[in-house]
Amino acid sequence: MIEIVFSDSACGSLKVAQHYGEGEYRDGGIGVIVSHEDGSKPTKEEVEAARRKAKEKARLAWESATPLGGNTADIYGFNLMLSVGDISENQPGIKRQQTLEHLYSVYPNDVGYQAAQKMFKRVKEDLKTVQERAAMGESLRIWYSNHPDEMCGLYWFMGQLIHWKVHVKQVSIVKLPEWEADEKGNIVQKRGWGEVAPGEWHRYIALQKPVLPIFVQSCASHWQGLQRENTPLRATLNGQLVSAPEPLYDDFIYREIEAEGEEFREVKVIGRVMSKYQLGISDSWIALRMEEMIREGKLEVTSVVAEDMPVYHRVLKKCTYRL
CATH class of the missing domain: 1.10.10.10 (Winged helix-like DNA-binding domain superfamily/Winged helix DNA-binding domain)
Structure with a gap:
């Protein structure tokens, strides 16, 4: 099963989830960040208390987890950030590369530029690999949500599947719920799969469903419309992916x-x-x-x-x- 996600954080979390909870819990090093609203420096006691709490939370999460299973080599993260910038290209090209470099330009020295270059290179290679594996008849499972980048990723990827002539029977999707209730009855909202902890992924397998040809075609057609409009942003409004101007937020x-x-x-x-x-x-x-x-x-x-x-x-x- 080929797993498709649309962010690096989701990709990393899903890889950990495959074997999360297997064997005895090992108390590894856990870093914590403690800050005060007024900017004052936290005491050593506050930091240590936060670390103890984080370790206990990690232990309980491990012991209550159900490993998802699978192979990390089957997970592909297409972190193209398609909600921002020029999307006129059907395949990731120079315009998408420039958008990634622009977004990462806020980071120091050449760190952001190098990260964008590395990310773009990996996406190109992974896309070719997924195409080859899909052509051999392997199944694909796509994880998406109402997060603008993940919704854009879904629509874009459906266009790729049509271009590759992949049979819809090979494809299934899992959409992240817009809200959930935790064990205490509190409402929890996650913005995207990148916010799902490794021990939580197994809960969502029950939401998996096959796609219909009309769904694949609808997504791809909608993406083509967005490409023609090619505005600076895409946003999810009332559950619909729409073109948006640069000052939207x-x-x-x-x-x-x-x-x-x-x-x-x-x-x-x-x-x-x-x-x-x-x-x-x-x-x-x-x-x-x-x-x-x-x-x-x-x-x-x-x-x-x-x-x-x-x-x-x-x-x-x-x-x-x-x-």
């Missing part, structure tokens, strides 16, 4: 900027936008939009970023008369 960013004082840490605003609104957009996209606000004179940079840190680890100042 700016109001959410401005809302969190307004909640800050005259000077504020950019990374704090980015973190709040991502966690509070669950929009399915990346930290790099928010950082690039805030970079545009700086160019427009709405914000001003007041601190220098360390060379080994992403560009958004800086302090910004509001130019309130222009916000």
